[in-house]
Amino acid sequence: MRRRPxxxxxxxxxxxxxxxxxxxxxxxxxxxxxxxxxxxxGFTLDWYDKLAHNEEMLAxxxxxxxxxxxxxxxxxxLGTMAGVAMFRYPLRLLPxxxxxxxxxxxxxxxxxxxxxxxxxxxxxxxxSVALAHIAFCIGFVAIVVRSRLAGMDESLTEAARDxxxxxxxxxxxxxxPLIMPGVIAGALMAFTLSIDDFVITFFTAGAxxxxxxxxxxxxxxxxxxxxxxxxxxLLMLLTLALIIMASRLAPxxxxxxxxxx
Amino acid sequence: xxxxxxxxxxxxxxxxxxxxxxxxxxxxxxxxxxxxxFRTPGEFGGLAPLIDxxxxxxxxxxSYARFVAEPVYAQVFLKSVWYALLTTLxxxxxxxxxxxxxxxxxxxxxxxxxxxxxxxxxxxxxxRIYAWMIILGPQAALxxxxxxxLGAFGMAPVSLLFSSFAVLACxxxxxxxxxxxPLYANLEKHDQALLDAAQDLGASAWQRFWRITxxxxxxxxxxxxxxxxxxxxxxxxxxxxxxxxxxxxxxxxIKQQFLEARDWPFGSVLSIVLTVAALLLAGLAAWVGRGxxxxxxxxxxxxx
Amino acid sequence: MKRLVLLLAxxxxxxxxxxxxxxxxxxxxxxxxxxxxxxxxxxxxxxTVVQTYYSDNEExxxxxxxxxxxxxxxxxxxxxxxxxxxGGRLKPVDKSQLTNLKNIDPIYLNTPFDRxxxxxxxxxxxxxxxxxxxxxxxxxxxxxxxxxVIFDPKHLEKVKGRVTVLDxxxxxxAAALKYLGYSANDVDPKHWDEAVAVIKxxxxxxxxxxxxxxxxxLTVGNIWLVHGYSNDIFQxxxxxxxxxxxxxxxxxxxxxxxxxxxxxxVIDKNAPRADLALKFMNFMLEGQNxxxxxxxxxxxxxxxxxxxxxxxxLLKNPAIFPDKAVQAxxxxxxxxxxAQRRLRNKLWTGIKAGR
Numbered sequence: 023m024r025r026r027p028x029x030x031x032x033x034x035x036x037x038x039x040x041x042x043x044x045x046x047x048x049x050x051x052x053x054x055x056x057x058x059x060x061x062x063x064g065f066t067l068d069w070y071d072k073l074a075h076n077e078e079m080l081a082x083x084x085x086x087x088x089x090x091x092x093x094x095x096x097x098x099x100l101g102t103m104a105g106v107a108m109f110r111y112p113l114r115l116l117p118x119x120x121x122x123x124x125x126x127x128x129x130x131x132x133x134x135x136x137x138x139x140x141x142x143x144x145x146x147x148x149x150s151v152a153l154a155h156i157a158f159c160i161g162f163v164a165i166v167v168r169s170r171l172a173g174m175d176e177s178l179t180e181a182a183r184d185x186x187x188x189x190x191x192x193x194x195x196x197x198x199p200l201i202m203p204g205v206i207a208g209a210l211m212a213f214t215l216s217i218d219d220f221v222i223t224f225f226t227a228g229a230x231x232x233x234x235x236x237x238x239x240x241x242x243x244x245x246x247x248x249x250x251x252x253x254x255x256l257l258m259l260l261t262l263a264l265i266i267m268a269s270r271l272a273p274x275x276x277x278x279x280x281x282x283x
Numbered sequence: 284x285x286x287x288x289x290x291x292x293x294x295x296x297x298x299x300x301x302x303x304x305x306x307x308x309x310x311x312x313x314x315x316x317x318x319x320x321f322r323t324p325g326e327f328g329g330l331a332p333l334i335d336x337x338x339x340x341x342x343x344x345x346s347y348a349r350f351v352a353e354p355v356y357a358q359v360f361l362k363s364v365w366y367a368l369l370t371t372l373x374x375x376x377x378x379x380x381x382x383x384x385x386x387x388x389x390x391x392x393x394x395x396x397x398x399x400x401x402x403x404x405x406x407x408x409x410x411r412i413y414a415w416m417i418i419l420g421p422q423a424a425l426x427x428x429x430x431x432x433l434g435a436f437g438m439a440p441v442s443l444l445f446s447s448f449a450v451l452a453c454x455x456x457x458x459x460x461x462x463x464x465p466l467y468a469n470l471e472k473h474d475q476a477l478l479d480a481a482q483d484l485g486a487s488a489w490q491r492f493w494r495i496t497x498x499x500x501x502x503x504x505x506x507x508x509x510x511x512x513x514x515x516x517x518x519x520x521x522x523x524x525x526x527x528x529x530x531x532x533x534x535x536x537i538k539q540q541f542l543e544a545r546d547w548p549f550g551s552v553l554s555i556v557l558t559v560a561a562l563l564l565a566g567l568a569a570w571v572g573r574g575x576x577x578x579x580x581x582x583x584x585x586x587x
Numbered sequence: 588m589k590r591l592v593l594l595l596a597x598x599x600x601x602x603x604x605x606x607x608x609x610x611x612x613x614x615x616x617x618x619x620x621x622x623x624x625x626x627x628x629x630x631x632x633x634x635t636v637v638q639t640y641y642s643d644n645e646e647x648x649x650x651x652x653x654x655x656x657x658x659x660x661x662x663x664x665x666x667x668x669x670x671x672x673x674g675g676r677l678k679p680v681d682k683s684q685l686t687n688l689k690n691i692d693p694i695y696l697n698t699p700f701d702r703x704x705x706x707x708x709x710x711x712x713x714x715x716x717x718x719x720x721x722x723x724x725x726x727x728x729x730x731x732x733x734x735x736v737i738f739d740p741k742h743l744e745k746v747k748g749r750v751t752v753l754d755x756x757x758x759x760x761a762a763a764l765k766y767l768g769y770s771a772n773d774v775d776p777k778h779w780d781e782a783v784a785v786i787k788x789x790x791x792x793x794x795x796x797x798x799x800x801x802x803x804x805l806t807v808g809n810i811w812l813v814h815g816y817s818n819d820i821f822q823x824x825x826x827x828x829x830x831x832x833x834x835x836x837x838x839x840x841x842x843x844x845x846x847x848x849x850x851x852x853v854i855d856k857n858a859p860r861a862d863l864a865l866k867f868m869n870f871m872l873e874g875q876n877x878x879x880x881x882x883x884x885x886x887x888x889x890x891x892x893x894x895x896x897x898x899x900x901l902l903k904n905p906a907i908f909p910d911k912a913v914q915a916x917x918x919x920x921x922x923x924x925x926a927q928r929r930l931r932n933k934l935w936t937g938i939k940a941g942r
């Protein structure tokens with residue numbers, strides 16, 4: 023029998039409201055019959071129509087999605103490894119390397135990475151952007167995974183090893199399910215950071231590379247039209263759909279299946 | 284025990300790949316820019332050549348001296364620390380109930396509820412801020428009701444837009460998921476049975492929270508605080524778009540060094556100060572909370 | 588899980604490999620080239636125009652200073668052109684291929700930034716002036732042809748909290764220096780201190796330093812008076828009319844003078860397709876093509892051959908087409924030396940830190 027405290031419910035609902043009121047404005051204004059994102063004038067589907075013909079914007083959105091998927095995947099894997107390693111072993115260098123990208127101002131990191139890529143004569147493009155995103159996302163995943171592990175009982179893993187499991191099996195069947203909520207939380211944060219990044223992307227993008235934030239921020243001094251609201255709304259829905267699909271494809275991994283009795 | 288792979292080998296296997304990646308794509312580039320803090324700015328932008336006309340290495344500490352000599356930069360820096368602190372505390376207050384609710388819901392809804400928290404943040408940052416400008420704008424309901432209340436007490440009306448309040452509200456908004464997610468990851472593993480037992484023994488709701496839930500959740504609190512405070516310190520876009528004339532933060536000053544002032548060495552100095560300060564504060568918080576975090580060695584002691 | 592990985596991997600390999608041959612990489616301001624013009628140029632040169640965008644000269648300069656390459660052409664403002672020339676990043680322009688160069692008004696050629704136009708060709712221009720809500724300003728009886736309305740507390744009292752200025756040290760200092768009667772390019776530190784004093788006295792009345800969302804607020808009616816760019820103010824008026832507002836957004840050219848921003852086409856030293864860049868330059872020097880941009884965003888046009896293609900109401904606007912008297916008072920901003928930039932940034936940080 024669960025006792026549901028009313029106060030908690032009210033506070034949580036207030037929290038969701040705080041999160042969603044601006045979003046509702048964003049979605050509603052994508053139907054706004056005004057070039058500006060400033061006040062409601064009238065209803066129109068024009069912006070969605072414009073968007074359907076705006077190859078540049080659509081390509082930018084596609085690039086952003088692709089980079090975010092790749093970057094969040096790789097940084098989740100590397101970040102989980104880092105989080106586990108930081109918990110299990112007394113390391114000195116890795117915690118610093120993991121935490122510093124979060125602290126360092128983006129513009130410094132962006133300029134530094136550009137100089138670095140140029141020195142290596144590495145062609146700038148989608149790949150350079152993805153590499154940059156992974157670098158700053160690893161830390162977020164690692165910190166969450168590590169905090170999830172904090173105070174966790176290693177005896178379970180030991181028991182598995184004693185029963186003859188290899189380290190990999192012990193990780194896959196014992197540790198990973200236990201830390202999965204932390205891994206998912208980290209992956210979601212990494213995806214969010216990547217899909218909306220501007221500063222680092224600006225410096226590491228190649229001559230023909232456009233991501234959605236780059237496209238949108240370049241409009242900042244003119245007008246950020248509701249076309250941007252439209253593409254954002256669609257991108258959100260698309261990403262939601264992708265994630266729901268993914269959770270159906272790999273339910274046991276993500277822990278979304280029903281609890282077994 | 285002999286059948287186990289030696290601990291050291293396992294350590295490199297797990298920590299190796301992220302370490303290597305970060306060394307290549309983070310440490311090296313950053314060291315290049317850290318070195319830049321000792322160089323002279325290029326006359327038209329960028330950096331002056333490392334080897335100057337006389338063939339000597341052109342390194343100096345001029346930029347560091349400037350930071351020390353001109354107190355205005357330290358003032359802006361302290362203001363940013365204050366804003367980041369307020370943001371972190373507000374995020375904590377707002378995020379805790381959300382994370383707790385999600386952690387306590389039936390398992391099949393948890394990931395969905397979590398997704399719902401982060402979904403708004405997959406829309407573009409700029410238009411979310413513009414949405415806030417609409418919410419805080421002079422014509423909107425919020426400001427008018429606030430001013431109505433103030434007017435009832437005979438106080439002058441305020442403008443919510445282009446103010447510190449607007450900057451803080453948006454800072455909290457933008458960083459909220461980064462507090463919710465780590466808190467959730469921690470609260471999710473709390474055993475409800477503990478709380479039920481406490482309730483049976485007569486503990487009030489507040490006591491259950493303050494003496495059981497909160498201490499157990501401290502690792503999540505610290506993780507969330509780090510993931511909010513540190514990025515919030517370097518924020519510049521929000522003050523740029525809806526800040527008032529005095530809401531310039533250290534992130535804005537650093538950006539100006541790389542853009543308008545074209546003074547990369549000084550920008551590098553300010554960045555290094557910011558980064559070191561952020562890491563020190565994070566380290567301090569970790570040290571203070573060490574007893575609650577569960578250090579690695581305590582878990583591995585039985586295996587010596 | 589495996590299926591997911593395979594799907595992602597296939598997406599990655601589906602990426603087009605390398606740049607196609609006939610691509611012209613243009614790094615430009617957003618909305619600074621009409622889509623019809625792009626299409627016509629693509630037909631003309633049988634190539635693809637790949638445009639990427641920046642929103643500030645300094646962003647362009649920082650990225651180039653860090654070594655970015657792959658661009659054929661960019662469109663910097665004169666002071667940025669100065670920095671690029673001095674930094675040795677531009678390819679000289681082969682003027683023999685620019686048959687349409689004669690279309691440009693000579694007053695915009697052979698400037699101190701680029702004597703003889705060795706590297707840059709004028710593209711479009713704007714002025715930094717005053718924009719205002721005509722209804723409100725008329726009600727309050729404020730002047731609109733002087734910088735005093737932005738800087739003098741006597742006027743500012745009436746519009747407290749309804750004024751924004753540009754978030755640009757260069758632009759605001761220029762306006763303050765002009766207000767004080769000096770040249771916008773004055774580098775005397777004493778004069779700069781005077782400008783700082785003027786700014787600090789006026790600051791309490793300003794709502795914000797803003798270069799991005801001020802136009803929106805002006806159009807909606809939250810802000811009544813701005814220090815802004817002529818193109819933006821022109822566009823704000825169009826938006827206000829479209830939204831059915833009772834007021835108009837008008838441009839005010841201060842009698843003390845203002846900053847003229849002339850944007851130029853330049854070719855990157857290592858441009859992969861400098862030939863396409865030259866073709867584009869000549870193409871944009873044709874009257875009709877040049878006029879399309881002006882008709883789209885209300886930008887000033889240095890091209891005399893474009894006049895007959897431009898909408899009449901734009902031609903009459905002194906902020907878009909300044910007459911000789913106004914032209915005499917407009918100044919283009921010069922690039923500052925490293926030491927000057929450092930001083931200015933220190934003063935600017937002091938202004939914005941609230942001390």
